Amino acid sequence: MPSDTARRRCAVVGLGARARLFTAALAGPYADRIELVGFCDVNPRRMAVHNEWIGASVPAYAAEDFTVMLRRERVDLVVVVSVDRTHDHYIVEALEAGCDVVTEKPMTTDADRARRILGAQRRTGREVRVAFNYRYNPVHAAVRETIAAGGIGEVGSVHFEWLLDLRHGADYFRRWHREKANSGGLMVHKATHHFDLVNWWLGTEPETVYAQGRLFFYGDEAGTRRGLARDYTRAHGSPAAADDPFAVRMTDSPLLSALYLDAEAADGYHRDQNVFGPGVTIEDDMAVLVRYASGSTLTYHLTAYAPWEGYRISVNGSEGRLELLVEESTWTPPRSPAQGESTVPHGESVGDTAGRTELMLRRFWEPPRELKVRTGEGGHGGGDVRMLADLFGEPVADPLGRAADAVDGARSLVTGLAANRSFELGSPVRTRDLLDV
Numbered sequence: 001m002p003s004d005t006a007r008r009r010c011a012v013v014g015l016g017a018r019a020r021l022f023t024a025a026l027a028g029p030y031a032d033r034i035e036l037v038g039f040c041d042v043n044p045r046r047m048a049v050h051n052e053w054i055g056a057s058v059p060a061y062a063a064e065d066f067t068v069m070l071r072r073e074r075v076d077l078v079v080v081v082s083v084d085r086t087h088d089h090y091i092v093e094a095l096e097a098g099c100d101v102v103t104e105k106p107m108t109t110d111a112d113r114a115r116r117i118l119g120a121q122r123r124t125g126r127e128v129r130v131a132f133n134y135r136y137n138p139v140h141a142a143v144r145e146t147i148a149a150g151g152i153g154e155v156g157s158v159h160f161e162w163l164l165d166l167r168h169g170a171d172y173f174r175r176w177h178r179e180k181a182n183s184g185g186l187m188v189h190k191a192t193h194h195f196d197l198v199n200w201w202l203g204t205e206p207e208t209v210y211a212q213g214r215l216f217f218y219g220d221e222a223g224t225r226r227g228l229a230r231d232y233t234r235a236h237g238s239p240a241a242a243d244d245p246f247a248v249r250m251t252d253s254p255l256l257s258a259l260y261l262d263a264e265a266a267d268g269y270h271r272d273q274n275v276f277g278p279g280v281t282i283e284d285d286m287a288v289l290v291r292y293a294s295g296s297t298l299t300y301h302l303t304a305y306a307p308w309e310g311y312r313i314s315v316n317g318s319e320g321r322l323e324l325l326v327e328e329s330t331w332t333p334p335r336s337p338a339q340g341e342s343t344v345p346h347g348e349s350v351g352d353t354a355g356r357t358e359l360m361l362r363r364f365w366e367p368p369r370e371l372k373v374r375t376g377e378g379g380h381g382g383g384d385v386r387m388l389a390d391l392f393g394e395p396v397a398d399p400l401g402r403a404a405d406a407v408d409g410a411r412s413l414v415t416g417l418a419a420n421r422s423f424e425l426g427s428p429v430r431t432r433d434l435l436d437v
Helices: 019-027 044-054 063-072 084-096 111-124 138-148 191-202 220-225 254-259 261-267 379-392 406-425
Strands: 008-013 034-041 060-062 077-080 100-104 128-131 155-165 206-214 285-292 297-306 309-317 320-329 357-363
Touching (some): 019 044, 044 254, 044 261, 060 063, 084 111, 128 406, 138 309, 138 357, 138 379, 155 191, 191 297, 285 406
Parallel strands (some): 155 297
Antiparallel strands (some): 320 357
16 A cells, blocks of 8 residues: 555545535545545535545545645645636636646537637646446447457447436426536536547547537426426425426435535525426527548437437448447436435436347348347446546556547537527537637
8 A cells, every 4th residue: 555645645526416426535545545534515514424424534625625634634636626716716716826636527618718728728738527327338338349450431420318317307497407507508518538538539620510409398488388387496405396296306316415405505596496397598409410531421319208218329330230228217206205306317227127238230231139248236337446447547458448538528529519509590500610629
């Protein structure tokens, strides 16, 4: 085991639910390599909860004292898990202070913020890693390996359909993500995962994007028109939410109660807003057409109100076709108070409703062949565990090139940004006109 002086001194900023993945890992299997020396958040209660979970007393700092924390605690690695629109602030401040950075996806939410990050990274020479855990899912690695080995020849096109079910999809419309100014919309917050996969699989970058998107299912207008709306602002304490299958009852979930309900007094944030209430500014149904520098094209569709959760991907090549089906849930049962809301699926199986994963190689003139891939334990088919090992563990060679840097983060981001612009203009958008990576 390395001595204490050899351990990297790490701080985490943004102590919501997703941060638990990082705090548990840093205080657990990677504690011999990394020392947690600071938490930073707008809410003191959430920092206290994370300390309770890991059985530690990591110093807690208010958001406005971020740079004070970096200096006082002699931080050399920062993990950014805050609200998306704040990523650039913390990343740039950390780089300028001489720290390396690991940031949750998306790296940021708009082109100006991305340019700030790329500029700071170039100036300082420090490292920025983007936590694209989907790259570490074994089945996604198998897609890359098959394409790289020439299994379907030269790639001509990709079709990618992503479905969020009525639990997971609805959750984006209860939280801060429902405001595009916070998250960039699902084209940025969610689809950046998927656009990064295509960039990584094909070894190319997007050039032109045309997209159509709208708020079709959620929001006050659609909810009223279909008779789904209920008269409440947030679910907690509201009788009108009692029979709403789209409402979340935070008291049924120890995690949501600890991190959000019990923490409301500090910042006034409500984690359980009405998905059919006013104030939703993001889309829930989006279609995208992308042309890449390689000449390949992508047709992509994201639906946030589907009866099942998962995705279908088809890659068409000059020698055949590769097809991936992942059923994270085969159907969405109505939630009862006894079930709570901790069962919102996010990249892992959801009990009895989980389905199958199937990867099929269909070469010309040959019978189809299923490529068996063994997935791992934990979130995203074992991707989270593998990503954490790559981020914080002993360095090992990776011929697949799964580590994503700030340029990868920007390349994944620019497809979603161009899609958002195309929504507004109704015409194709050149990615370089937004962000020249």
